Amino acid sequence: xxxxPLLNRRLExxxxxxxxxxxxxxxxxxxxxxxxxxxxxxxPAEVAEAAVRAIRDGRGNQYPPGPxxxxxxxxxxxxxxxxxxxxxxxxxxxxxxxGATEAIAAALLAVLEPGDEVIALxxxxxxxxxxxxxxxxxxxxxTLRPPAFRPDLDELRGLITPRTRLLLINTPHNPTGTVLTAxxxxxxAELAVEHDLLVVTDEVYEHLVFEGGHHPIAALxxxxxxxxxxxxxxxxxxxxxxxxxxxxxxxxxxxxxxxAKQYLTYVSAGPFQYAVAEALRLPDAxxxxxxADLHRKRELLCDGLTAAGFEVFRPAGTYFITTDITPLGExxxxxxxxxxxxxxxxxxxxxxxxxxxxxxxxxxxxFTFCKRxxxxxxxxxxxxxxRG
Ligand code: PMP
Ligand code: GLN
Numbered sequence: 001x002x003x004x005p006l007l008n009r010r011l012e013x014x015x016x017x018x019x020x021x022x023x024x025x026x027x028x029x030x031x032x033x034x035x036x037x038x039x040x041x042x043x044p045a046e047v048a049e050a051a052v053r054a055i056r057d058g059r060g061n062q063y064p065p066g067p068x069x070x071x072x073x074x075x076x077x078x079x080x081x082x083x084x085x086x087x088x089x090x091x092x093x094x095x096x097x098x099g100a101t102e103a104i105a106a107a108l109l110a111v112l113e114p115g116d117e118v119i120a121l122x123x124x125x126x127x128x129x130x131x132x133x134x135x136x137x138x139x140x141x142x143t144l145r146p147p148a149f150r151p152d153l154d155e156l157r158g159l160i161t162p163r164t165r166l167l168l169i170n171t172p173h174n175p176t177g178t179v180l181t182a183x184x185x186x187x188x189a190e191l192a193v194e195h196d197l198l199v200v201t202d203e204v205y206e207h208l209v210f211e212g213g214h215h216p217i218a219a220l221x222x223x224x225x226x227x228x229x230x231x232x233x234x235x236x237x238x239x240x241x242x243x244x245x246x247x248x249x250x251x252x253x254x255x256x257x258x259x260a261k262q263y264l265t266y267v268s269a270g271p272f273q274y275a276v277a278e279a280l281r282l283p284d285a286x287x288x289x290x291x292a293d294l295h296r297k298r299e300l301l302c303d304g305l306t307a308a309g310f311e312v313f314r315p316a317g318t319y320f321i322t323t324d325i326t327p328l329g330e331x332x333x334x335x336x337x338x339x340x341x342x343x344x345x346x347x348x349x350x351x352x353x354x355x356x357x358x359x360x361x362x363x364x365x366x367f368t369f370c371k372r373x374x375x376x377x378x379x380x381x382x383x384x385x386x387r388g
Pocket of ligand 2: 037
């Protein structure tokens with residue numbers, strides 16, 4: 001009898017995440033890691049202190065409530081109102097999750113039936129493909145193409161079939177840095193209403209928009225009752241290891257997502273929830289400062305990559321820059337990233353792993369700029385060596 005593969009067919013080909021592979025390569029080679037998106041400076045000291053205090057005071061050290069501690073649900077609701085004018089009931093319309101990653105998984109596992117089609121912006125953040133696969137659903141890419149990486153809304157209309165259940169959007173978009181405009185979102189919302197589709201929107205970079213402003217699709221007409229909005233503390237407060245995320249949606253959708261979440265992690269880390277509740281209430285100066293800081297870093301790394309010979313697609317949001325390596329005489333981003341540490345001591349991420357249409361992403365490579373200025377300058381200097 002032929003041995004049956006251990007990994008089930010749905011997960012076939014998903015292997016090790018590119019972030020784990022590239023971060024391990026950075027550790028093994030001592031290269032500067034501009035691959036996986038995590039800051040090399042922790043978030044605000046007072047927020048870290050709040051987590052320590054919660055542990056010492058015995059808040060959240062035992063299983064917190066499944067939907068999240070009331071303090072955090074209240075703070076998430078206040079944040080949605082303060083920044084986006086969206087009113088959510090903290091008791092029935094907010095759910096705390098183990099990072100945005102769990103929110104994405106729980107949302108997709110909750111609402112999809114096998115065979116349902118999910119239209120998602122390609123390149124896709126890697127967990128989207130995995131979660132769609134775990135749900136037995138089918139991903140249908142709407143490819144964002146360089147140099148502008150904008151969605152073609154006529155193409156989107158053409159992709160909708162009677163099997164389409166859900167639109168999975170991500171703005172600001174990882175890895176391209178595209179921030180969907182109010183007009184694009186209005187067009188997407190109209191299609192969702194016309195075809196009675198659900199929308200899951202990943203907005204983890206909501207505070208990292210350098211041009212044009214962030215527009216939540218849930219605020220548009222007809223969208224509140226069909227949209228699951230997802231965000232997380234990782235990017236906004238520079239504590240990616242804490243894994244505190246949240247969902248805001250209408251009660252029936254939150255109840256569905258909660259049903260799945262209960263059996264994924266049951267609850268999420270207690271003490272960190274109290275700390276994130278404090279973080280969400282930080283004054284505007286914190287959020288403005290974070291954005292200004294990363295804006296400056298964006299310029300620094302864009303300039304460095306341009307000087308090193310890359311074609312640079314300046315991102316309007318996120319802390320990632322997508323580049324094309326063709327001007328360096330290179331074609332294959334995956335091979336390029338695997339050898340970059342030994343060539344010049346830098347790690348990046350090949351965008352091709354985020355594509356079904358691998359030809360569309362083959363020569364694209366992503367660098368993160370959420371690192372200290374001296375690290376970005378050092379990396380830019382090292383990348384100059386590629387010019388030979
Ligand atoms: N969505 C996107 C687009 C991301 O880039 C990330 C990576 N941080 C996540 C979700 C996951 O967020 P978290 O770490 O909160 O699970
Ligand atoms: N979101 C981060 C990135 O895009 C990585 C998070 C992860 O490793 N899952 O780099």
